[in-house]
Amino acid sequence: MLELQGVSRLFGGLAALNTVNMTVNAGKVVGLIGPNGAGKTTLINCVSGLDHPTSGVIHFDGVEIQNKAPHQITALGLGRTYQNIRLFGDLTVLENVIIAQHQHGKANLLDSLFQSPRHRREFKQQVERAFELLKRFHLDSFSDSRAGGLPYGDQRRLEMARAVATAPRLILLDEPTAGMNPVETHEFGEQILKLRDDGLTLLVIEHDMALISQVCDEVYVLNFGEMIANGTVDAIKQNQDVIEAYLGRED
Ligand SMILES: Nc1ncnc2c1ncn2[C@@H]1O[C@H](COP(=O)(O)OP(=O)(O)OP(=O)(O)O)[C@@H](O)[C@H]1O
Ligand SMILES: [Mg+2]
Numbered sequence: 001m002l003e004l005q006g007v008s009r010l011f012g013g014l015a016a017l018n019t020v021n022m023t024v025n026a027g028k029v030v031g032l033i034g035p036n037g038a039g040k041t042t043l044i045n046c047v048s049g050l051d052h053p054t055s056g057v058i059h060f061d062g063v064e065i066q067n068k069a070p071h072q073i074t075a076l077g078l079g080r081t082y083q084n085i086r087l088f089g090d091l092t093v094l095e096n097v098i099i100a101q102h103q104h105g106k107a108n109l110l111d112s113l114f115q116s117p118r119h120r121r122e123f124k125q126q127v128e129r130a131f132e133l134l135k136r137f138h139l140d141s142f143s144d145s146r147a148g149g150l151p152y153g154d155q156r157r158l159e160m161a162r163a164v165a166t167a168p169r170l171i172l173l174d175e176p177t178a179g180m181n182p183v184e185t186h187e188f189g190e191q192i193l194k195l196r197d198d199g200l201t202l203l204v205i206e207h208d209m210a211l212i213s214q215v216c217d218e219v220y221v222l223n224f225g226e227m228i229a230n231g232t233v234d235a236i237k238q239n240q241d242v243i244e245a246y247l248g249r250e251d
């Protein structure tokens with residue numbers, strides 16, 4: 001479903017990504033781990049069109065996307081969340097999800113605010129769908145609250161609801177449980193598995209190995225821009241290169 005071939009991203013002399021290869025198969029939850037500064041966010045920025053590789057090719061469902069703009073990639077069926085939460089803080093929780101639905105590109109938000117019966121009907125359906133998403137992520141009781149005033153964990157769940165609202169087939173999550181307690185994190189993991197059971201594919205960046213173990217079918221490990229390992233969670237945990245990347249080499 002997603003394939004990176006020889007992807008590099010240079011920032012001046014620094015290779016944030018160095019000839020990275022990665023495959024994400026449909027219907028899987030794939031983890032992407034690595035120490036701080038390893039290049040994880042750079043990788044998903046290159047996949048989602050926010051950034052572009054210096055060289056290399058990225059295919060999403062057979063389409064070359066490395067030179068496309070974010071809205072084009074969203075329209076192809078790729079959603080994401082951000083490590084630094086990006087919400088419309090002054091809009092309500094419900095409005096944030098409704099706007100995300102429009103990022104899918106089909107209807108225009110202003111169009112649906114016109115008063116024709118058809119547009120009103122469509123808008124009503126969008127509100128209903130948005131409410132279903134809020135319920136799914138336990139946010140329905142805050143639908144009228146200002147998004148920026150929510151606690152951190154709720155803002156992360158709202159980001160997830162917004163990503164799902166774009167009707168994606170693949171979702172990229174950048175540290176989705178940062179700031180959540182262990183109970184919230186585990187519950188979030190169950191939501192990830194439910195989305196997978198619904199047929200979605202997910203790529204999850206996380207430092208929380210409990211979440212990685214809970215949800216991932218397979219894990220990739222980045223270190224200083226290089227993909228140093230790939231395999232099951234159990235194999236990765238015992239991989240000597242991975243242990244050294246995290247703990248440093250014992251000479
Ligand atoms: N726009 C930029 N300009 C220059 N250097 C950058 C830029 N973006 C990222 N980098 C550098 O690229 C490297 C990889 O950064 P990246 O944010 O992808 O790491 P990460 O694995 O997501 O780390 P973390 O776990 O801390 O989020 C770092 O050394 C970072 O300083
Ligand atoms: Mg990052």
